């Protein structure tokens with residue numbers, strides 16, 4: 001029986017982030033898949049992220065929604081492991097997405113490619129202080 005009611009939304013990611021960090025710090029690769037990933041090093045974790053991303057693309061090309069959900073879950077999970085390798089919590093990614101809420105991607109892109117205004121010299125025309 002589960003110790004707590006089923007988690008939803010951001011709580012799932014936060015809890016998974018905590019479990020992954022715990023496995024990272026316990027370092028017991030014989031007992032834990034996550035610890036095994038960490039024992040193989042960052043390059044192995046990043047390779048898994050790349051593989052899972054490719055599997056997401058293939059599932060989407062297949063047009064199979066259920067397979068897509070399964071593969072995206074694998075990608076998110078391995079991405080959370082990669083985040084934990086750099087001591088980043090899933091909540092930090094959620095906060096970045098929240099920061100972008102309502103900010104049009106097209107406007108943001110246009111602002112990036114707009115030339116920066118050149119700073120102009122100060123136009124303070126006040127008379128010099130009298131001697």
Ligand SMILES: N=c1c2ncn([C@@H]3O[C@H](COP(=O)(O)OP(=O)(O)OP(=O)(O)O)[C@@H](O)[C@H]3O)c2ncn1[C@@H]1O[C@H](COP(=O)(O)O)[C@@H](O)[C@H]1O
Pocket residue numbers: 016019020023031032033034035048073074077
């Ligand atoms: N969410 C996941 C999760 N999603 C996917 N996977 C594993 O990720 C692996 C991905 O499968 P692949 O076929 O790509 O890889 P593989 O061929 O099995 O393994 P490789 O040798 O290629 O690395 C599978 O072994 C899955 O079981 C996960 N393993 C663990 N979790 C979570 O992490 C927690 C801690 O897990 P442990 O560290 O194993 O206790 C669990 O309680 C879960 O909440």
